[in-house]
Amino acid sequence: MIVRFNTSKYSINTLTNTMIKRLIFYFKITSTLFSQVNFDSQIQPILQVNCTSCHISGGSATLDLSSYDGIMNGGWSGPAIIPGNQDSSLLYMRIILPEGYPGSMPPNNPLSQNEIDLIGQWINEGAILRSDNEKNHPVTFSFHQNYPNPFNPFTMLHYTLSQNNDVKIIIYDIMGKQVRNLVETYQSAGDHIIKWDATNDRGQFVPAGLYPYKIVMGDFTQMGKMMFLK
Numbered sequence: 001m002i003v004r005f006n007t008s009k010y011s012i013n014t015l016t017n018t019m020i021k022r023l024i025f026y027f028k029i030t031s032t033l034f035s036q037v038n039f040d041s042q043i044q045p046i047l048q049v050n051c052t053s054c055h056i057s058g059g060s061a062t063l064d065l066s067s068y069d070g071i072m073n074g075g076w077s078g079p080a081i082i083p084g085n086q087d088s089s090l091l092y093m094r095i096i097l098p099e100g101y102p103g104s105m106p107p108n109n110p111l112s113q114n115e116i117d118l119i120g121q122w123i124n125e126g127a128i129l130r131s132d133n134e135k136n137h138p139v140t141f142s143f144h145q146n147y148p149n150p151f152n153p154f155t156m157l158h159y160t161l162s163q164n165n166d167v168k169i170i171i172y173d174i175m176g177k178q179v180r181n182l183v184e185t186y187q188s189a190g191d192h193i194i195k196w197d198a199t200n201d202r203g204q205f206v207p208a209g210l211y212p213y214k215i216v217m218g219d220f221t222q223m224g225k226m227m228f229l230k
């Protein structure tokens with residue numbers, strides 16, 4: 001009896017611990033995926049203070065860091081930002097180099113770790129122009145939860161654009177890593193249905209699980225989740 005009692009007590013504790021750990025885990029993911037960096041109020045000011053003394057059109061460096069368009073146009077060696085991927089973005093590679101290392105940016109007075117993290121997060125979130133646009137922009141599309149959900153072997157994303165727009169749909173795994181760049185194109189106004197067959201960018205099937213996704217239309221962003229069952 002005593003042994004039994006101990007066993008069940010132990011398993012309840014384990015269960016509670018697991019549940020708490022899981023809750024913390026989901027909370028972390030949610031806050032990473034849903035807290036969005038605002039370009040105008042958080043990123044441009046960092047570049048204004050630290051970079052535009054050289055990086056401005058007509059300045060000593062070719063890459064113009066004084067505006068969103070300038071940044072996205074890139075410098076003489078090509079794009080400075082790869083939306084969704086800080087580690088392949090030249091700008092990010094340069095700001096994380098140690099001070100004094102050839103090519104490290106800014107050449108003197110390195111950015112603080114907070115500033116570097118913020119820029120990295122902005123890139124990983126898709127390097128969009130703004131994110132609190134819901135307040136400033138009229139809604140120019142309607143978007144429906146994927147169907148079916150949960151799904152196997154495929155699901156559909158359905159949305160309506162009220163005007164022609166750039167559309168991007170990125171699917172992540174639960175760790176926030178990009179799994180599939182599903183759509184990245186200019187689309188015409190009207191109804192669109194996009195199918196996801198649970199494969200990643202390399203055409204392989206993903207494991208069963210929860211897949212957060214981000215849909216960006218112009219400068220409007222919305223998140224959702226899909227559940228793939230096996």
Ligand code: HEC
Pocket residue numbers: 046047050051052053054055060061062063065074075076077078080090091092094095105106107111
């Ligand atoms: C004191 C001047 C100066 C400052 C300040 C400076 N840079 Fe630079 N940067 C340069 C020069 C010079 C080059 C190389 C030549 C070029 O791009 O034309 C360069 C190159 C770069 C490149 C590579 C561009 C390419 O296409 O090869 C990136 C990215 C970059 N800088 C980012 C930054 C960022 C981000 C900041 C601010 C956080 C910054 N730089 C601050 C002078 C500066």
